[in-house]
Amino acid sequence: MRKEKGIPEHLRKWQEHGKGLGGEVDQRVIDAMHPADAADHIEELGLEEQVKFIKQLPIRDAADSIAEMERYDQRELIERLNIGMSARILEYMSPDDAADILEELDDDLRESLLRQIKAEDREEISTLLTFDPDTAGGVMNTEVAILLEDLTVDQAITSIRAEVEDKSIPYYAYLVDRRNHLTGAVSLRDLLVARPGKKIKELIHNQHLISVTYEVDKEEVARLIGHYNFLAMPVTDFDHRLLGVVTVDDVIDILNEEASEDMQSMVGAGTDETIDSPWAYSVKKRLPWLVLNVANSAISAWVVHLFEGNIAKMAILAVLMPIVANQAGNTGQQALAVMIRQFATEKFDRVKSWTAVFRELKIGLVNGFCVALLVLFAVYMFTQNAPLAMVMSGALFLDMIIGAVVGGAIPIILKEFGRDPAQASSIFLTTITDSLGFFSLLGLAGIFLL
Amino acid sequence: MRKEKGIPEHLRKWQEHGKGLGGEVDQRVIDAMHPADAADHIEELGLEEQVKFIKQLPIRDAADSIAEMERYDQRELIERLNIGMSARILEYMSPDDAADILEELDDDLRESLLRQIKAEDREEISTLLTFDPDTAGGVMNTEVAILLEDLTVDQAITSIRAEVEDKSIPYYAYLVDRRNHLTGAVSLRDLLVARPGKKIKELIHNQHLISVTYEVDKEEVARLIGHYNFLAMPVTDFDHRLLGVVTVDDVIDILNEEASEDMQSMVGAGTDETIDSPWAYSVKKRLPWLVLNVANSAISAWVVHLFEGNIAKMAILAVLMPIVANQAGNTGQQALAVMIRQFATEKFDRVKSWTAVFRELKIGLVNGFCVALLVLFAVYMFTQNAPLAMVMSGALFLDMIIGAVVGGAIPIILKEFGRDPAQASSIFLTTITDSLGFFSLLGLAGIFLL
Numbered sequence: 001m002r003k004e005k006g007i008p009e010h011l012r013k014w015q016e017h018g019k020g021l022g023g024e025v026d027q028r029v030i031d032a033m034h035p036a037d038a039a040d041h042i043e044e045l046g047l048e049e050q051v052k053f054i055k056q057l058p059i060r061d062a063a064d065s066i067a068e069m070e071r072y073d074q075r076e077l078i079e080r081l082n083i084g085m086s087a088r089i090l091e092y093m094s095p096d097d098a099a100d101i102l103e104e105l106d107d108d109l110r111e112s113l114l115r116q117i118k119a120e121d122r123e124e125i126s127t128l129l130t131f132d133p134d135t136a137g138g139v140m141n142t143e144v145a146i147l148l149e150d151l152t153v154d155q156a157i158t159s160i161r162a163e164v165e166d167k168s169i170p171y172y173a174y175l176v177d178r179r180n181h182l183t184g185a186v187s188l189r190d191l192l193v194a195r196p197g198k199k200i201k202e203l204i205h206n207q208h209l210i211s212v213t214y215e216v217d218k219e220e221v222a223r224l225i226g227h228y229n230f231l232a233m234p235v236t237d238f239d240h241r242l243l244g245v246v247t248v249d250d251v252i253d254i255l256n257e258e259a260s261e262d263m264q265s266m267v268g269a270g271t272d273e274t275i276d277s278p279w280a281y282s283v284k285k286r287l288p289w290l291v292l293n294v295a296n297s298a299i300s301a302w303v304v305h306l307f308e309g310n311i312a313k314m315a316i317l318a319v320l321m322p323i324v325a326n327q328a329g330n331t332g333q334q335a336l337a338v339m340i341r342q343f344a345t346e347k348f349d350r351v352k353s354w355t356a357v358f359r360e361l362k363i364g365l366v367n368g369f370c371v372a373l374l375v376l377f378a379v380y381m382f383t384q385n386a387p388l389a390m391v392m393s394g395a396l397f398l399d400m401i402i403g404a405v406v407g408g409a410i411p412i413i414l415k416e417f418g419r420d421p422a423q424a425s426s427i428f429l430t431t432i433t434d435s436l437g438f439f440s441l442l443g444l445a446g447i448f449l450l
Numbered sequence: 451m452r453k454e455k456g457i458p459e460h461l462r463k464w465q466e467h468g469k470g471l472g473g474e475v476d477q478r479v480i481d482a483m484h485p486a487d488a489a490d491h492i493e494e495l496g497l498e499e500q501v502k503f504i505k506q507l508p509i510r511d512a513a514d515s516i517a518e519m520e521r522y523d524q525r526e527l528i529e530r531l532n533i534g535m536s537a538r539i540l541e542y543m544s545p546d547d548a549a550d551i552l553e554e555l556d557d558d559l560r561e562s563l564l565r566q567i568k569a570e571d572r573e574e575i576s577t578l579l580t581f582d583p584d585t586a587g588g589v590m591n592t593e594v595a596i597l598l599e600d601l602t603v604d605q606a607i608t609s610i611r612a613e614v615e616d617k618s619i620p621y622y623a624y625l626v627d628r629r630n631h632l633t634g635a636v637s638l639r640d641l642l643v644a645r646p647g648k649k650i651k652e653l654i655h656n657q658h659l660i661s662v663t664y665e666v667d668k669e670e671v672a673r674l675i676g677h678y679n680f681l682a683m684p685v686t687d688f689d690h691r692l693l694g695v696v697t698v699d700d701v702i703d704i705l706n707e708e709a710s711e712d713m714q715s716m717v718g719a720g721t722d723e724t725i726d727s728p729w730a731y732s733v734k735k736r737l738p739w740l741v742l743n744v745a746n747s748a749i750s751a752w753v754v755h756l757f758e759g760n761i762a763k764m765a766i767l768a769v770l771m772p773i774v775a776n777q778a779g780n781t782g783q784q785a786l787a788v789m790i791r792q793f794a795t796e797k798f799d800r801v802k803s804w805t806a807v808f809r810e811l812k813i814g815l816v817n818g819f820c821v822a823l824l825v826l827f828a829v830y831m832f833t834q835n836a837p838l839a840m841v842m843s844g845a846l847f848l849d850m851i852i853g854a855v856v857g858g859a860i861p862i863i864l865k866e867f868g869r870d871p872a873q874a875s876s877i878f879l880t881t882i883t884d885s886l887g888f889f890s891l892l893g894l895a896g897i898f899l900l
Contacts, residue, residue, distance in 0.1 A: 034658050036677050161643050171621055171639075171681070188638040189621075193611050208484050226706070227486050229699040231621070231681060248698050249679040252705065256676070259709035260791040263716075267783040275792045275806035282809075283816045286784050290777060290821050297776040298828070304769040311765040315758040318768035319751050322775065322884055326747040327740060330877065333717035334736050341710040342725045356725035359732075366733045371740050378748070427780060434772055 035061070039068035043276070051080050054089075063092035066101075070276060075104045078113075087116035095121065096141045096244075099128035136221045137214030139254065140235045140244035145173035147200060149183050154196035160188070171231050174242055175204060182234055182242040184209055211236050214243055221246050222254040223347065262340050262422040268293070271420075293427050300325075300434035307442035310450055316383065317445055320392050324441050327371055328399035328433035332407030335360040336425055339411045343421045350412075357408035364404025372397035391444045399437035406432050485511070489518035493726070501530055504539075513542035516551075520726060525554045528563075537566035545571065546591045546694075549578035586671045587664030589704065590685045590694035595623035597650060599633050604646035610638070621681045624692055625654060632684055632692040634659055661686050664693055671696050672704040673797065712790050712872040718743070721870075743877050750775075750884035757892035760900055766833065767895055770842050774891050777821055778849035778883035782857030785810040786875055789861045793871045800862075807858035814854025822847035841894045849887035856882050 033041070042050055042065055054062050054077065066074055066089060078086050078101060090098040090113065098117075102110050102125065114122055124142055131137030145163055147156050160173055173191070175184040184204030194203055211234040212221055225233050225248060232245040261271040268289025273282050304311070304321070311317050339356065376393035380386055407429055411421035483491070492500055492515060504512050504527065516524055516539060528536045528551060540548040540563065548567075552560045552575065564572055574592055581587030595613055597606050610623055623641070625634040634654030644653055661684040662671055675683050675698055682695040711721040718739025723732050754761070754771070761767050789806065826843035830836055857879050861871035 034660070034678060036679070157642065160639075188642065189610075192607065192638060192642075210484070226699070226702040228484060229486070231698070248681070248702075249676070252676040252698075252701060255702065255705045255709070256795050259705070259712075259794065262709075263713050263791055264784070264787045266713075267780060267787050269784040269787050273788050274795075275788060275802070275809060279809050279812045282788075282813045286781075286813065287817050287820055289784075290780060290817055291824065293777060293780050294773065294821060294824060294828070297773040300772045300776075301769050304772065305766075308765040308769060311768045312762060315762040315765075315768075316755075318761045318765075318771065319754045319758060321768065321771070322750045322754065322888070323744070323747040325772065325775075326743060326750075326880060326884065330717060330740060330743050330880075331736075333876065334714070334719040334739075337714045337717050337719050338723050338725060338732075341713055344709065345706050345724075352725070359725060359729050362729045363732045363736065367737050367740055370737055371744060374741065374744060378744070426783065430776060430780075434776065438772070 035064035036068045038065040042066075043069055043073050047076055047080060050077055054081065055085070059088050060092050063089045067093050067097040070274070071100075071104060071272075072277065074101050078105065079109065083109075083112055083116055087113055090125070091117055091121050094141060094143055095124045095128055096139065099125050100133070102129060103133055131214060134218050135214060136212045136216045136218060136233070136235045136246055137243065139218045139221070139250050140214070140246050141250075142244040144234075144242070144245050146242065147173050147175050147186075149175040149177055149199075149201045149204075151200050152196065153191055153194045153198045153200055153203070156186075156200050157191055157196075160191070172245075174234055174245075175200060176242055180241045182209070182211055182236050182240055185234065209234075211240075212246075213238055218246070218254050219258050219344075220347070222251040222258070223345065225251045226255075258344055261420070262344055265420055265424065266336070266340065266422045266426045268424050268427055289424055289427060292424070296427060296431035297434065299431055300438055303435045303438045304442065307438075307446060310442055310446050313450055314445065316388065317442060320379070321438060321441060323375065324392070324396050324399050324437040325430075325434045327396055328403035328437050329430050330403075331364055331367060331400045332403030332429045332433050333426060335364070335404050335407030336410060336429060339408055340422045340425070343411060343415065348415060353412045353415075357405060357412070360404045360408035361401065364401045368397045368400035368404070371400060387449055388445075391448055392441065395437065395441035395444050398440045399433055402436050403429070403433045485514035486518045488515040492516075493519055493523050497526055497530060500527055504531065505535070509538050510542050513539045517543050517547040520724070521550075521554060521722070522727065524551050528555065529559065533559075533562055533566055537563055540575070541567055541571050544591060544593055545574045545578055546589065549575050550583070552579060553583055581664060584668050585664060586662045586666045586668060586683070586685045586696055587693065589668045589671070589700050590664070590696050591700075592694040594684075594692070594695050596692065597623050597625050597636075599625040599627055599649075599651045599654075601650050602646065603641055603644045603648045603650055603653075606636075606650050607641055607646075610641070622695075624684055624695075625650060626692055630691045632659070632661055632686050632690055635684065659684075661690075662696075663688055668696075668704050669708050669794075670797070672701040672708070673795070675701045676705075708794055711870070712794055715870055715874065716786070716790065716872045716876045718874050718877055739874055739877060742874070746877060746881035747884065749881055750888055753885045753888045754892065757888075757896060760892050760896050763900055764895065766838065767892060770829070771888060771891060773825065774842070774846050774849050774887040775880075775884045777846055778853035778887050779880050780853075781814055781817060781850045782853030782879045782883050783876060785814070785854050785857030786860060786879060789858055790872045790875070793861060793865065798865060803862045803865075807855060807862070810854045810858035811851065814851045818847045818850035818854070821850060837899055838895075841898050842891065845887065845891035845894055848890045849883055852886050853879070853883045 042053060045053060054066070057065070066077065069077070081089070090101065098121070102113065105113070114126060117125065128142065133139070145160055147159060151159065156173065172185045172187050174182060175186065177183055184207050186200060186203050190203055210224070210228060212224065214235050214237060221233055225246065230248070232247045234245050235243045237243055257272070264273060265271050268286060270277070270282060270285030273285060342353070342356065372393040375396055376389050379392045380389035383389065410425045410428055414423060414425065415421045488511070492503060495503060504516070507515070516527065519527070531539070540551065552563065555563070564576060567575065578592065583589070595610055597609060601609065606623065622635045622637050624632060625636065627633055634657050636650060636653050640653055660674070660678060662674065664685050664687060671683055675696065680698065682697045684695050685693045687693055707722070714723060715721050718736060720727070720732060720735030723735060792803070792806065822843040825846055826839050829842045830839035833839065860875045860878055864873060864875065865871045
């Protein structure tokens, strides 16, 4: 197989093929596709075509492909298929994928589906549904290779061979004692290179076993897996009994979701919006924040209103206002962006975070000074009015420092109140930098110029 | 080991222990730490302490810990250690980690270090240094388990057992023909469950082998690994000869870097800034964009200047100006954020992207209409001036639609010009929404109110 520019050859083949058939689905081509590519393809079809297509597929292929689809498309499709078929498809998925889909459905449909799923799968899925979806328990996979620590290496290999078809990702096997307490982890390669008669317990001598309890936030689990370069993180209850594992492929999804959430919620867009979301959904998510923003900008407008008399006497102030607001807003957003990414990539550390605000203050002071100097010259050249140039650059300097400190502090404050550190932070920031910027410019002008 | 709230116990032990010793380093505690935690700890020390500490460590531990440190700290430390020791440390690292560090150094130091590294490692590292660091070649690991496709399963296992100590991440082994062309991939578990006498070639019958060439962008490789839920992606030359693999732990780093880059470059902060960067570095990265922003806001100020006469006659216009600018800016940023995340998580598709701008137009129309209606009432209640309220809400509606379309379009345009779709996008957006917002408000006021 040869490929260029990262397009897998079988996909390109499908694209060409698809064109030849006027874009119609060709079963033979789909058969040769990876489920992730098949999912992409299915998502491009209309709902009725999706249903028609899924019905033609063997149940296992249907399950594999649907598991790879976007949440929104999964939900629509499962709601539309007949309940018996949906239940069969869910049985063929790994329990965590099935639970993720059921989570999204209405209570009634979820209950009906669960009743149709065969008892052993139902029990496992129902247990997973009891965990908060944003925690380790909510994202973990229960298909895990478990070994009693008393086994020898060759017994362990035999046991894994017998089980392996059932477990989707057995890169590690986990050791437990007779009461199911997690005692260690071995990789398949550890087993492969060890002397067959050795007790597996000896392989984990001196191991730094790292695990999380089921209620740890999923973003924290993702951070830990990234930090330790793990392929999976074992999840236990508070008695340290093994419940499941969070795998690295889930981490990639969690990181992508988190990055989208942060960037989008910062400006008041929906955390889970994509360009594939229905546009009415985006309206619903964004409009409340825009309305809040009206209230917020009413505050800065009110500040300007206080000084309306000054503006009437000196309209040039209205010309300079946007410059102050823009610079301070931009300065604050720079601090905000660095801070939000800090919280996304490292564990929250109060002292370190507030030290970072002090760092932003220093950056704000230097950047503020340079920009204020530039603006001092520019305004003087333009207006030949030295006092005005000084008032303008003073207000700018002040507001840029405020922007730097407030931009650095907002995510910490939101975090301390238990909120998402990004949520609408840009909107709050702008309200403050606009209001205080206008206040200092128009206020200083009132004192020194009028 | 028991843990709560995701803090690994040995780390908490170290924290408590560290406090008891007045924060001094205790070798026994460090010995029991994971290299990733040791790296975090070392980063908190001053440079001289770092050097002193690293010198006490066995070379292998030093290499493992330094490999986990932040790029900036690695560079400082390697520059400060004596060249012989640095060379030994680099030899103990995996070649891709060593190449990443050397990449950051001055040419002279890099050359001197390479001369000190033993020939076999030098050759491998030098080859890696020839690849663009932003491509698959630049992030791949050359330590990969390679199997001739003619082997039987038991021969393959014997071969992996012999090699495995040297290879850091052999979850997959790759099959090549006699001319080193990549023909397939097998996982250790495939080998473990297969009949020993079977040819490994038979295991890959009908496999959809997916690989990338060395010049594929690293973010695209990350996207593909996430898409296919792979643990590693083989990298080949244009003749499909195997060069190395990109592993999933690199993907986590790439995704985190990309998310930080996007969020930070959007507002003109440095793409690689963190709260641990020296503050002067942040000044250097951010100031040029703030200066550009002065030029940009000068444009919107100039628009206001054109209408200075109108403002002198009707100062309330200056009160309303910030509301228009804010709303349209916010609307545009919502579109921007969703679009930038789209480019981060999916392959660029021109038609789909422009369709998404059309989607933003629809959202902008509805949100613009709702907000304009709200503002119409609010301004009328406040001023009792119906024509003013209508002019204001008309300008707002217009500017919000412009914001939606421009916010959606900027990342596509940047992408088409081969730029990072996020770069300074928020700054460009604000310039446009401010200028056109002021133009429509003050222009419409000039026509209908004065």
